[in-house]
Amino acid sequence: MHPAMSDPHSRESLGASFRQSKRELLLMLGTWLVFALWITASGSLLAFRDPGENPATLFGMPSWVVYTVGLPWLIADVWIIFFALRLMKDTDLDAPSPDAHDA
Amino acid sequence: MPDRTALLGITSATAGNSALITFALYLVGVFVLAALANRLQNKAEFASEYFLGSKNIGMWAFALTYAATAASGGSFMGFPALIYSHGWSLAWWIAGYSIVPIVSLGLFAKRINQVGRIAGAITVPELLRRRFASPAVGNVATALVVFFMFFYLLAQFKAGAEIMATLLEDVAPYQTAVHALESITRGLPWIGQSSGDYLLCLLVFAITVILYTAYGGFRAVVWTDVMQGLIMAVGVILLLSLTLRQVGGLHQATQTLAAMTPPEFGTARLQRDDPDPEALTLPRGSWIKDAAAQPLRLQTAVTLAAGERLSAPTSVLRITTEEEKARLAPQVDPRVTAIEINTTAYAHGAGKPGVYLHAPGPSRTTPTGFLSVFLALSFFAFWNFSGAGQPSYMVRQMAYNNTVTLRRSIILVAVFFTLIYFPLVIIFTSARIVLPGMEIHPDRIMPEMASHITQLAGMPWLAGLLIAAPFAAVMSSVDSFLILVSSGVVRDIYQENINPQASEKTVKRLSHLVTVGVGLLAVFAVLNPPRFLQDLIVFASGGLGASFLMPMVFALYWPRMTAGAAVGGMISGALTILVLYCIGYAIQGEFGEYNLLGLHPFVWSILVTTVVILLSSRFSQAPEQRLIEKFFGR
Numbered sequence: 152m153h154p155a156m157s158d159p160h161s162r163e164s165l166g167a168s169f170r171q172s173k174r175e176l177l178l179m180l181g182t183w184l185v186f187a188l189w190i191t192a193s194g195s196l197l198a199f200r201d202p203g204e205n206p207a208t209l210f211g212m213p214s215w216v217v218y219t220v221g222l223p224w225l226i227a228d229v230w231i232i233f234f235a236l237r238l239m240k241d242t243d244l245d246a247p248s249p250d251a252h253d254a
Numbered sequence: 255m256p257d258r259t260a261l262l263g264i265t266s267a268t269a270g271n272s273a274l275i276t277f278a279l280y281l282v283g284v285f286v287l288a289a290l291a292n293r294l295q296n297k298a299e300f301a302s303e304y305f306l307g308s309k310n311i312g313m314w315a316f317a318l319t320y321a322a323t324a325a326s327g328g329s330f331m332g333f334p335a336l337i338y339s340h341g342w343s344l345a346w347w348i349a350g351y352s353i354v355p356i357v358s359l360g361l362f363a364k365r366i367n368q369v370g371r372i373a374g375a376i377t378v379p380e381l382l383r384r385r386f387a388s389p390a391v392g393n394v395a396t397a398l399v400v401f402f403m404f405f406y407l408l409a410q411f412k413a414g415a416e417i418m419a420t421l422l423e424d425v426a427p428y429q430t431a432v433h434a435l436e437s438i439t440r441g442l443p444w445i446g447q448s449s450g451d452y453l454l455c456l457l458v459f460a461i462t463v464i465l466y467t468a469y470g471g472f473r474a475v476v477w478t479d480v481m482q483g484l485i486m487a488v489g490v491i492l493l494l495s496l497t498l499r500q501v502g503g504l505h506q507a508t509q510t511l512a513a514m515t516p517p518e519f520g521t522a523r524l525q526r527d528d529p530d531p532e533a534l535t536l537p538r539g540s541w542i543k544d545a546a547a548q549p550l551r552l553q554t555a556v557t558l559a560a561g562e563r564l565s566a567p568t569s570v571l572r573i574t575t576e577e578e579k580a581r582l583a584p585q586v587d588p589r590v591t592a593i594e595i596n597t598t599a600y601a602h603g604a605g606k607p608g609v610y611l612h613a614p615g616p617s618r619t620t621p622t623g624f625l626s627v628f629l630a631l632s633f634f635a636f637w638n639f640s641g642a643g644q645p646s647y648m649v650r651q652m653a654y655n656n657t658v659t660l661r662r663s664i665i666l667v668a669v670f671f672t673l674i675y676f677p678l679v680i681i682f683t684s685a686r687i688v689l690p691g692m693e694i695h696p697d698r699i700m701p702e703m704a705s706h707i708t709q710l711a712g713m714p715w716l717a718g719l720l721i722a723a724p725f726a727a728v729m730s731s732v733d734s735f736l737i738l739v740s741s742g743v744v745r746d747i748y749q750e751n752i753n754p755q756a757s758e759k760t761v762k763r764l765s766h767l768v769t770v771g772v773g774l775l776a777v778f779a780v781l782n783p784p785r786f787l788q789d790l791i792v793f794a795s796g797g798l799g800a801s802f803l804m805p806m807v808f809a810l811y812w813p814r815m816t817a818g819a820a821v822g823g824m825i826s827g828a829l830t831i832l833v834l835y836c837i838g839y840a841i842q843g844e845f846g847e848y849n850l851l852g853l854h855p856f857v858w859s860i861l862v863t864t865v866v867i868l869l870s871s872r873f874s875q876a877p878e879q880r881l882i883e884k885f886f887g888r
Contacts, residue, residue: 166887166888167888168368168888169365169887169888172364172365172811175364176360176361176811178360179356179357180357182356182357183353183635183638186352186353186634187631187635190346190630190634191627191634194346194627194630198343198346198612198613199612199613200612202512202608202611202612205512206508206509206512206608206611206612208505208508208509211503211504211505211507211508212342212504212508212680213342213508213611215613216342216345219345219349220345220349220352220676221345221676223352224352224672224676227353227356228352228668228672231353231355231356231664231665231668232665234356234360234664235356235662235664235665236661236665239360239657239660239661239664240657241657241658241661242364242368242657244368244656244657
C-alpha cells in the first residue's frame with residue numbers, strides 16, 4: 152500500500168490525475184454559475200417587458216433574446232473552445248492503478 | 255383547364271413519393287452501417303464490443319454520438335411544439351444548452367472513463383457495483399435504468415411514428431395499407447384504439463430500429479448516430495434558410511408575430527344548408543367558417559351521413575389574429591357552417607398582441623404564463639445536470655479512446671448544439687406565420703413544416719432529408735436506450751447475478767433477444783400515447799438524472815462515499831421525482847410535474863440526494879482502503 156494513502160481525507164492520498172480532474176470539475180461548476188447568473192439576471196430584467204405590437208429588435212429578433220440568450224451563447228462557445236484547447240489537461244486513461252491486479 | 259383539386263392531389267402525391275425515395279435512401283444507409291458494425295463483432299470480445307464498442311471510439315464518432323443522443327425526439331418534436339405554442343420565451347428555456355458541452359461532458363467524461371477502465375466495467379450499473387464492491391448498488395442502479403429508460407423509449411417511439419405518418423400521408427399505397435390495417439385491428443382490445451396510420455408507422459419504425467440495433471450493437475448505434483447527427487445539422491440549416499425566405503426574413507417574421515394573439519379552444523356543431531346532402535367527411539385539420547365567416551379549425555375528423563344536416567358537438571380551434579383570419583379565408587370549406595360555438599380563451603396572453611415575443615409566453619392553462627424566472631433557472635440546471643446524469647451519456651463517456659478525443663469532442667458538441675438549438679427557435683416561431691392553427695396537433699409541427707416549406711420552395715425531394723433529421727434524432731436516441739436497457743438486463747442482471755459463467759454464445763443470443771423483446775414491449779405500451787411528448791421525456795430524463803447524477807458525482811469525486819449512501823442516494827432521487835409527479839397528477843388531473851416553490855422536481859431531487867448521500871456516508875463505516883487506493887490513487 153502507498154504509505155500516504157492511510158488517510159482518505161488527506162490531499163497526499165489522492166492521485167495527481169484525480170486532483171487534476173477535480174480542479175477541472177470546479178472550473179466547470181464555476182462556468183455554470185457565471186452563465187446561470189448572467190442569463191437569469193438578464194432575463195429577469197429584460198424578457199418580461201411587454202413590447203406590444205412595436206417590439207425592439209436586434210438582428211431581427213426581440214432584443215432581450217440577443218442579450219439573454221444569443222450573446223451568452225456566443226461567449227460560451229468561445230470559452231468552451233479556450234477551455235478544451237488550453238485549460239483541460241490530457242491524462243493517460245489506461246495507466247495502471249496502484250493495485251491494478253485487484254481489478 | 256385541369257381541375258385544381260386534382261392537380262393539387264397529383265402534386266402532393268409526387269412530392270410524397272420524392273420525399274419517400276430520399277427517406278428510403280437514408281434508411282438503406284442505416285442498415286449498411288449496421289451490417290458493417292456487425293462484421294466487427296466477430297473480431298472482438300462480444301459483450302465489450304456489443305455494449306461499448308471495445309472502448310475505442312474516436313473524436314467524430316464520440317462527439318456526434320453524444321450530441322445525436324442528446325438531440326432526441328424531444329428536440330425535434332416536443333421542443334418545436336413548445337416553441338410554436340409559447341413563442342420566443344423558449345429561447346430562454348433552452349439557453350442552458352449553450353454550456354451543456356462543457357458542464358455535461360466536463361463533469362464526468364474524464365473520471366468516468368478512467369474509473370470505468372480501472373473497474374473493467376462496460377455498463378454504468380457495473381461501474382457503480384465495482385466502485386463500491388457492492389452487488390446491491392449494481393442491482394438498484396440496473397432497476398432504475400430499466401424503469402426510467404422505458405418511459406423514454408415510449409416517447410421516442412411515439413415521435414418516430416408521428417414523423418413517419420406525416421411523411422407518408424400523401425402516398426397512395428401507404429393509405430391502402432392503413433385502411434387494410436384498420437379493418438384488421440378495429441374492435442381489438444388496446445390495439446384497436448390506435449389510428450391506422452399511427453399503428454402502421456409505429457410498427458415500421460420500431461421494426462427498423464430494433465433490427466439494426468440488435469444486429470449491429472453499440473458500434474452500429476454510434477456509426478448511425480454520426481450519420482444522423484450530420485443529417486440533423488444539415489437539415490436544420492436548410493430548414494432555417496427556407497423558412498426565413500418564406501417569411502420574408504427574421505425582422506419581418508418578428509413584426510408579424512408581434513401582432514399575433516393566442517387562439518381559443520372549444521366545441522361547435524357543423525351545419526349544412528343543402529336540403530338533401532350527400533355523405534361528407536371533413537378530415538382533422540379542415541378549416542371551416544362560423545356564421546360571420548370567421549375561420550375555425552377541426553381538431554378531429556367529422557363525418558356526416560347522407561341526409562344528416564347537423565353534426566354532434568366537435569372540438570374546434572378559433573383563430574383570433576385578424577391578419578390570419580384574412581389569410582385563411584380562401585382555405586375555408588364552404589359546405590358547412592359552425593354553429594353553437596363555445597370556446598375558451600387562453601389563461602394567459604388572450605387578446606394581447608406581442609405575447610409570443612416575450613416571457614412568460616402565452617399559456618392555455620396557467621394564468622401566470624408559460625415561463626417564470628424560477629422555471630427558467632430550473633431548466634438551466636436541468637439541461638446541464640440532468641443531461642450529465644443520463645446513463646445513456648455516461649456510457650458514451652466510458653467509450654472514447656483518449657483525452658485528446660475528449661477535448662476536441664467538447665468543441666465539436668458545442669458547435670453542433672449552437673447549430674441546432676438556436677436555429678430551431680427561429681424556425682418554429684416563424685412556423686406560426688407559415689402554418690397557423692397547428693395548436694390542434696403541436697407535436698407534428700416539425701414534419702409538417704418540412705413538407706410544407708419544401709413544396710413551397712419547389713424542392714419536394716428535400717422533405718425526405720428534412721424529415722430524416724428529426725427521424726434520425728429519434729432513431730439515435732431509441733437505439734441508444736435499447737442498447738442501454740439490454741445491457742442492464744444481460745450484463746447487470748443475468749451475467750452478474752444469475753449466470754456469471756455464461757458462454758459468449760449464450761450472452762450473444764440473450765443480448766439480441768432482450769433488445770428485440772424490450773423494443774416490442776415498448777411498442778405495445780405506446781399504442782395509446784400521451785398528448786405531449788415533452789412531458790414523458792422530461793419525466794424520464796428527470797428521473798434518470800435524479801437517480802444517477804449526484805450518486806455518480808460523489809462516487810467519482812468523493813472517496814469517503816459508502817455503498818449504503820449510493821443506494822440511498824439513487825432511491826431518494828427517484829422517489830423525489832415520483833412523489834412530485836404524483837402530486838402533480840393529483841392537482842392537475844393529467845400527467846405532469848408539481849413545481850414546488852416554482853422549482854422543477856429535478857432541482858429538489860438534487861438537494862435531497864445530496865443530503866442523503868452526505869449524511870449516510872458520515873454516519874456509516876468508512877469504505878475499504880483498497881477501494882480508495884484503487885479508484886483515487888492515480
